[in-house]
Amino acid sequence: MKKIAFLSFGHWSPGSDSQTRSAADVLLQSIELAEAAEDLGADGAFFRVHHFARQLASPFPLLAAVGARTRRIEIGTGVIDMRYENPFYMAEEAGAADLISGGRLQLGLSRGSPEQVIDGWRHFGHAPRAGETPADMARRHTEVFLDLLRGEGFAQPNPRPMFPNPPGLLRLEPQSEGLRARIWWGAGSNATAAWAARLGMNLQSSTLKDDENGAPFHVQQAEQIRAYRAAWAEAGHAGAPRVSVSRSIFPIVSDLDRSYFGRGGSDSDKLGVIDGTTRSIFGRSYVGEPYQLIAELAGDTAIAEADTLFLTVPNQLGVAYNAHLIESILTHVAPGLGWR
Secondary structure, three states: OOEEEEEEOOOOOOOOOOOOOOHHHHHHHHHHHHHHHHHHOOOEEEEOOOOOOOOOOOHHHHHHHHHHHOOOOEEEEOOEEOOOOOHHHHHHHHHHHHHHHOOOEEEEEEOOOOOOOOOHHHHHOOOOOOOOOHHHHHHHHHHHHHHHHOOOOOEOOOOOOOOOOOOOOEOOOOOOOOHHHHEEEEOOOHHHHHHHHHOOOEEEEOOEEEOOOOOOHHHHHHHHHHHHHHHHHHHOOOOOOOEEEEEOEEEOOOHHHHHHHOOOOOOOOEEEEEOOOEEEEEOOOEEEOHHHHHHHHOOOHHHHHOOEEEEEOOHHHOHHHHHHHHHHHHHHHOHHHOOO
């Protein structure tokens, strides 16, 4: 059994072929798709965060709205770029959104990917310390955020406060109990996966990772997951961690599917260079009749290792089509693989 959620990058553009022509369109349709996914029996609604782009960028208002309009599904991010985040403000926002949802928040964080502008985090008031890289800064922000979620007091109270204080040092409010255990790290390498495990975060692994040994993408991703679990066990954490992988899967079950995706997808991995230095491997997409998808996905070793699958959706095709896509996977593909 696997949890199956959708992951939306939240693209919008004014083109005539797009059903999300404005930021308002993509925000409102994201809420509607989460409601539809819950009705269909999916397990989660997750959203990517990109700044300076015509994509979703401010996750907490959206997560709070989704939390208020749904009752069962997990809601979260995949991922928030921690180079841009003030962890103190973020802890308050996350606590509020989690309380609104009734404790269903699953926050994916990361050091981020190449952005639309040069050093965009500087415009948000952040800069690496001496000797730090931007990735180091993101991990530092993350560690501060995790400490704040523990809910321990750290701030000296004013002796003449506007409102009465509880005794002792003060913490940020609102606090949402249990949220600390529902933080994930989007790891691009085996080393950062192990770092996340040592800090007690769950693991999100996407369709892109560092090419560390030349093996097929799904093999390298499965190796990453095993390295993460070994580091988790070595750290001595209680309980078992959560692991998700992302995939683009498009069953062909109608003429409309065929018109959109009938020419097939990328049936092989691709290599590229990120940030001008990092050699990366991009996983293939899966397109075909359900029986073909079942046969191909059965050989994906990383999916076999994970407990949660994120389905990347083409959000610009609109709510109705994406609900159809999710339903097709839940109905025609997942049962044949033992996911349902």
